Amino acid sequence: MIQIYRVCKTYQGDICALTNINLHIQRGGFIFLTGPSGAGKTTLLKLLLCAERPTSGHIIIDGRNIDRIKPWQIPLLRRRIGVVFQDFKLLYNRTVFENVAFALEVIGASREEIRKRVLYTLKMVRLQQKAGVMPHRLSGGEQQRVAIARSIVHEPIILLADEPTGNLDPDLTLEIIADFETINARGTTIIVATHDYTLVNRFRRRVVELRGGHIVSDVPAPEEKQFEAPLHGF
Numbered sequence: 607m608i609q610i611y612r613v614c615k616t617y618q619g620d621i622c623a624l625t626n627i628n629l630h631i632q633r634g635g636f637i638f639l640t641g642p643s644g645a646g647k648t649t650l651l652k653l654l655l656c657a658e659r660p661t662s663g664h665i666i667i668d669g670r671n672i673d674r675i676k677p678w679q680i681p682l683l684r685r686r687i688g689v690v691f692q693d694f695k696l697l698y699n700r701t702v703f704e705n706v707a708f709a710l711e712v713i714g715a716s717r718e719e720i721r722k723r724v725l726y727t728l729k730m731v732r733l734q735q736k737a738g739v740m741p742h743r744l745s746g747g748e749q750q751r752v753a754i755a756r757s758i759v760h761e762p763i764i765l766l767a768d769e770p771t772g773n774l775d776p777d778l779t780l781e782i783i784a785d786f787e788t789i790n791a792r793g794t795t796i797i798v799a800t801h802d803y804t805l806v807n808r809f810r811r812r813v814v815e816l817r818g819g820h821i822v823s824d825v826p827a828p829e830e831k832q833f834e835a836p837l838h839g840f
Contacts, residue, residue: 607633607795608654608764613663615649615819623649624819627663631797633763636790636827638806639799641816647799650816651766654797655687656680668763685713688757688794692769694749696741696756702728703737706755713760727759731785747778751785758789765789767798771805783809 608631615624624646631637639647652658653665656672665672672683696705703724710720728734731751741749750770757765767786771779783798783805790796800806806813815823 607631607635607668609664609666611664611666613653613660613665615646615653615658616661622819624653624660627821629814629821629824631795634790634793634795636787636796636811637798638809638811638813639797639816640801640803640806640813641822642801645816646819647801647816648768649819651689651768651797651799654764654766655689656683685760686763688760688762688765690750690753690757690765690767690770692772694741694753696749696752698741701738701740702733702744702752705741705752706759709756709759723759724755727755730758730788731755745778746774747781750774750778750782754782754785754789758794762794764795764797767796769800770798771800771802779805780808 608629610627610629613624613627614622616622627646627650639650641647649658653660654667654672656675660673663673667683668686670683675683697708700708706724706727707720710723715723725734725737728737731754733748733751733755736744736748736752741752744752750773754770765786770786771782774782779802786796786798787809811827813823813825814821815825
């Protein structure tokens with residue numbers, strides 16, 4: 607599903623954010639991407655989303671080398687990827703329904719398709735009764751679930767979450783990760799960037815740790831006897 611080969615990312619001023627990253631994530635995988643602030647977690651997610659381009663190396667998503675795609679092809683790639691942020695990034699002048707529907711409006715879905723898919727997705731995240739509510743009237747956990755609904759309503763093959771529980775209390779954090787597990791069980795590949803090791807230890811999924819732009823460990827989930835190692839040729 608996702609293959610990363612010898613990827614480096616250097617910013618102006620010779621600031622090296624990622625160095626020689628090799629990583630293979632199988633279809634339907636659930637990965638915790640951990641490490642302290644500045645380790646390179648967000649940079650790696652941006653590369654997968656084509657918000658940044660690698661300085662060197664290659665990234666393959668679903669068989670396609672994304673660092674070679676044309677700028678006009680990037681929106682097509684992003685239709686297959688959902689993103690959840692720490693600060694929700696909701697439209698506060700639109701209702702819950704309208705926030706989720708927006709992801710389908712931009713790809714030209716019909717009104718009837720939007721209605722059906724939005725209501726189905728809100729039910730998945732237990733917000734069907736809040737469809738007409740404005741975001742500012744929701745709790746932090748509810749706002750994050752709206753953001754999750756918006757990220758999956760177009761049925762992406764990959765879901766990227768950048769510190770999605772950073773603004774939530776422990777109980778809400780557990781609810782959000784449980785929602786991700788439900789989404790993952792339906793076949794979506796999920797990468798959750800977090801520095802919360804308590805969370806990582808509780809849910810016991812594959813853990814890839816970054817420090818100083820390097821992968822320093824890659825530990826499979828306890829129930830996995832082994833996972834396919836990254837390929838080093840291209």
